[in-house]
Amino acid sequence: MNLLREKMMKYDAPQRAKAAGIYPYFRAIESDQDTEVVISGKKVLMFGSNAYLGLTNHPKVIEAAVAATKKYGTGMAGSRFLNGTLDIHIELERKLANFMNKDEAIVFSTGFSVNEGVLGCLTGREDYIIWDERDHASIIEGLRTSFSTKYKFRHNDMAHLEKQLKRCDAQSVKLIVVDGVFSMEGDLTNLPEIVKLARKYNANIMVDEAHSLGVLGKKYSGRGVCDHFGLLGDVDLVMGTFSKSLASIGGFIAGDYPVINYLRHNARTNIFSASITPAATAAATAALDILKSEPERVKRLWELTYYAINQFKERGFELGPTSTPIMPLYVRDNDKTFLITKMLFENGIFVNPVVSPAVSPGDTLIRFSLMATHTIDQIDFAIENITKIFKKLDLL
Ligand code: PMP
16 A cells, blocks of 8 residues: 555545635746736736736846846856855845845845745754744744744734743843734734834844835835834844745845854755856846836835725725735635635636635635736726625625
């Protein structure tokens, strides 16, 4: 008997969803990736992307990727540490450090591997990592590989964070790790209070800016949540990814020289993994340049965000605490969440179904996300359709 196969056969949730005709995953896009995409030969409006600035098909980003491929080739046959560093990796790191007002930055192969690698090596057995229960899976992966003591605090519950900080040894490193914008619910971390508590208990802070880079920041800077609160200088480590606003793949961590120097030589996901391709590096650099020089894109994203949040609220949707382009439409039932995804797709709208473990089992939702390139007409069309379907299923 093939024990592995037998064991895997028991995992039948996808087959059941397929049999019910509501399987929502791996829908292959056959076109470019702006606000309208083609899937199975059908045009649909994309309201499930994290490309918040809509730069994935920007001519300058594409040209930069093509030019880098022509100059350097297609792949990287080694890690940054050894034979995998190009001058354009260093240029991108310099630009990122500059943008984030930090000494230095290191580029990793993905955002996931930044969190995994940084948290896995930065603090030791004698130290503590204190984390928000809704932090991204990549942070949790990092915690799993860390030898430090880990204390979880209830989502954005500052009294609970303080209680956890009190449990730590005053002489040990205490690293508080939070998402800047929580990826499924779209709410912001309470950074001002976290900074106060960090000062009181002599703790350090790391913020994941995956969904805030290119979105938040003073005067539409797109620098992220730390800049939004004017607290960049109080945050020790800022993590970001290229897979969302920066129209590429890869991630980075920025901070003070001694910390980044340590990470450069110790983060295993960086040392033992090939660096990002020339095309990905050049695309991220070009997107960052556009972000810096065209704040009107961020401004537009916010106009659309306020518009859509108001439209949903006027129709009675329960949106939770979002204040960003990520809008959770709570369904609280797995099958209905899949069914709505399918019905919307049939009506020409792509959204993402979000079920456990991305959210707790009782909080399943449709994740509706905006890009700066959406039009008001597209948003109106989507919201009208979503409203009709939610009403039909007695959810409104
Ligand atoms: N952090 C957060 C908060 C995320 O949402 C994600 C990806 N969804 C990541 C990290 C990982 O980034 P990447 O997809 O670039 O690996």
